[in-house]
Amino acid sequence: MLNSSTDHRPDKLYYQQNLPNHMVTAVIVLNSQLAIQYVNPAAEALLIKSFNKLKNQRLETALFNSPISEQRLKQLLTSGQEFSDSDVVLERLDKRTITVELTASSIELDMQPHILLEFKQIDQQKQISEEAFQHQQWESARDLIRGLAHEIKNPLGGLRGAAQLLTKELTVDQQEYTNMIIEQADRLTNLVDRLLGPNQLPKMVYNNIHVVLEKVAQLVSFNLPEHVTILKDYDPSLPEFSFDEDKIQQAILNIVNNAIQVLGGNGVIRIKTRAAINKTINGKRIKLCARISIIDNGPGIPDKIQDTLFYPMVSGRDNGTGLGLSISQTLINQHKGKLYCVSRPGHTEFSLLLPISEEITL
Structure with missing residues (x-):
């Protein structure tokens, strides 16, 4: 005692x-x-x-x-x-x-x-719940679009084949109409293929994410408006990790191009990388991720489309196709990563989380 x-x-x-x-x-x-x-x-x-x-x-x-x-x-x-x-x-x-x-x-x-x-x-718990719901809705919308796309694509192939056969029976002057049918069928097929999104699995190779970001910056620099500036804020301590260079480059390029168009010829885009620890991605805890952020000081995303921003055919621009962000989401999803956005007037930030380490069992 x-x-x-x-x-x-x-x-x-x-x-x-x-x-x-x-x-x-x-x-x-x-x-x-x-x-x-x-x-x-x-x-x-x-x-x-x-x-x-x-x-x-x-x-x-x-x-x-x-x-x-x-x-x-x-x-x-x-x-x-x-x-x-x-x-x-x-x-x-x-x-x-x-x-x-x-x-x-x-x-x-x-x-x-x-x-x-x-x-x-409770922001974090609420965010996880909202992200899970939005991911489920995105998958449902994607499956619906894919089903419709296949239903459209099959008759288009028959229509195009019939027009080609008919062309052989017509004079050169009359072929103008069948050529128009073939041309429009090809255009719609191309649109449907874009709706279906990337269908090849990523080729995972160890690489430096900053090499990809530099390529994106170089690509957009050729047509960058005079008063739009791109700033880089890289974390040099990020290790190499496994990803498909072409697919990640396409995903980031779509987002950066969107930001350029939104700025309307005047503004700043910042590309930032950081390490992110213990992040939850689609219900799985990842010990270490690379976070790539594309930040612009534009007008922000309208509230009415923020929840459906990554759905196919949803766009905040009058002339937008609504496919770029949907494709980016699919590409990041193929890497078991996460793409999300926080937006308010003067600050829109798209963040990509790409796993570096294996998932942790919750």
């Missing part, structure tokens, strides 16, 4: 005093005047302010938009009935938004009523 005088194990008070500083949940305490009396380190990170600067401030001054009305907080003080909200969007003072689960409860400190607010950030 240990002597009580030599037993230095932490007591209840020790845990009560120290655990809040190590919690990932942001904790804020308000007094009866709704002024901030305490924030833990997680709340300081969430609000981008230190406790000293937040002390005695009202909640609405610490956030660009307060998630709870003053009336609701006063009702909580009166009734003591706690409440919770999910999917609460907070706009911080740096104008960035985050999604949290919020719990508000009434507590008593120093014989005075206080409010305890708990914010748990």
Whole structure:
């Protein structure tokens, strides 16, 4: 038995005093005047302010938009009935938004009523759920398009063959019409082939991703508008890894060309590479990935097409075919990677995640 005088194990008070500083949940305490009396380190990170600067401030001054009305907080003080909200969007003072689960409860400190607010950030879980849903929808749309494309392509082959046979029975003047049929059948066949997307499996070879990015930059430089600038921000520590150079080059080239067209002759495109650790791709955890980001300062992608951006035939431009991003998605999917986009006016970022290491069992 240990002597009580030599037993230095932490007591209840020790845990009560120290655990809040190590919690990932942001904790804020308000007094009866709704002024901030305490924030833990997680709340300081969430609000981008230190406790000293937040002390005695009202909640609405610490956030660009307060998630709870003053009336609701006063009702909580009166009734003591706690409440919770999910999917609460907070706009911080740096104008960035985050999604949290919020719990508000009434507590008593120093014989005075206080409010305890708990914010748990759920952006990552929500993003994973949304990406899984969007990936499922993309696969369904792709399968539907492929089914329709095959149904269209088969009659087109018969139509073209019949026109060729008919041509032999006609005079040179009359062949103008059958030639038009053959020409339009070929055009539609080409469109259908593009709808079907790449069907050859990638030829995986160890290579340096920056070699591919340099080729893309060189290709687009030949027709780059005068006032569009391409900046490179590479991570030289990225190791070589296995991928199909031609397919990845095509995927990135489609995205960069889209960015050039969106900028309308004036703007900046940044190509950035970084290592990404412990990323979830289609439900599988990957220990190490290469993240390639193509960022432009254009007008952003319209909200109405952001959820269907990678579907075939969806485009934000009047003259767009809506095939470039769909093809890029297919090419990245063939590499067991992920392509996603975050967009707001002045900042559109397409990110490609390509696995470097093997997946981790969850």
